[in-house]
Amino acid sequence: MSLIQIKDLWQIYNDRVVLENLNLSIVEKSFVSIVGPSGCGKTTLLRMLMSEVFCTRGSILFDGTNLPKEPTRERGVVFQRYSVFPHLSVLDNVLLPIELRSCRILGKILGSRRYNMKEEARTMLDHVGLLRAATLYPAQLSGGMQQRLALAQALIAKPRVLLLDEPFSALDPGTRADIHVLTNRLWEETKMTVVMVTHDISEAFRLGTRVIVLERPLADDPTKGARITHDIPVHPRTKTKTGAI
């Protein structure tokens, strides 16, 4: 059953066609990697899925109904940068989604209820290997740790789909390999639908169950937008093989 359905989607910025007649349906529990050269509109596509930008023509259905006009809790995101809140400690960053849900007026919980929530947040931090950093502020973390925190924060809100916008592109190769393992594990545990945009093809194949390639037919022709040139299913067997290398 498809969770996201993109139909005849066009995106045109000042007479420049960015995306041309895109059709894509994403089934639940899949991990879709979208790759393509820079400027091909893959990030634009992701931003549409999080309701940050809107398509010129066409439609996006989320669980059978039109995509809401603003970001919602169902669609979690992790950006390349600025994904966590600099003024909150690591623990408070993960606690925030729970607090926002539980207290509509203050968005902050005090007292014994907070204690239980803290336990939930700590479990999540332990899961991503950040428990020992719980009292630090994001600025004190390395890039890889910040992205782990961003993942933990997004996951604790229990979205139906997780949108990743080049989440690991700013990390060095070693850190990136570690966080790939973590991402894989989290995805297998939660079986959450994931859409990830990346320009790293090996990353796309290592993590995804399906790789979509987005490309403009002619890079400098503004009248022809990017389209899906390849749609490759990734079999679990090849996945473990590439993962082993």
Next chain:
Amino acid sequence: MRLINLHPGKRGSKILAILPFVLLFAAYLAASAARHEANPDDKLLPTLSQMAIAMRRMAFTQDMATGQFLLWSDTAASITRLIEGLSISALISFVVGISVGMVPYLKKLLVPFVAAFSMVPPLAVLPILFIIAGIGEISKVTLIVIGTAPFMMRDLILRVEEIPAAQIIKAQTLGGSSWQIALRIVVPQMLPRLIDALRLSLGPAWLYLISAEAIAAQDGLGYRIFLVRRYFAMNIIIPYVIWITLLAFLFDIALRLIQSYAFPWFAGAKSQ
């Protein structure tokens, strides 16, 4: 070595920092001594002992007319006005700045107005304030507010706009409402920036305070300076100016300390 690569050591840095103060002090002493040698009754550059005597009178002798210790009553009056003015100004700017920075409708409504309003020279408004509010405390405090609020407001609007869009989107995907995002994401990040804006506003605030006191008041540091000017009482004016400078300096340090203790995350976040 190039000049741009030469760094003074720890002691050298301290000596360099003190040097201009010492030089100014020495130059003053020399000039004062020279004038007093030519004319023992010179009032223009009073000696240290003359200033000390004057200040002892101001600080520790009851004034015959009012029964007060003038230095302290002046200081209390001025600081009260300054703190009242800056507090009101900070409160208004914080609320308006954050609302306008966050809500597009308010931005369209108020940004041009605030921009235009901030061009009004506050001192030119002072006569209007005197006419409307009289020459009491209200007009002095209002002058400080009018003089500092537009700047702080514009500064905060810009700071709110500087919050990365990704952060606000992220907060929405975590289920935050506008109100919750304001309360949990924007306000806490703006508080240390408000302190920055306050520090920058201290200078203008003192300027407007002293101007208002000079024109109409019964007490206050600015009032005293302009009052004793009639008697060429440089032995009072110079220590008063130093005292005002010192107070402004202490305010600045206090705000900086509050910022670093209350918002330990801020220094790190700013450098990222």
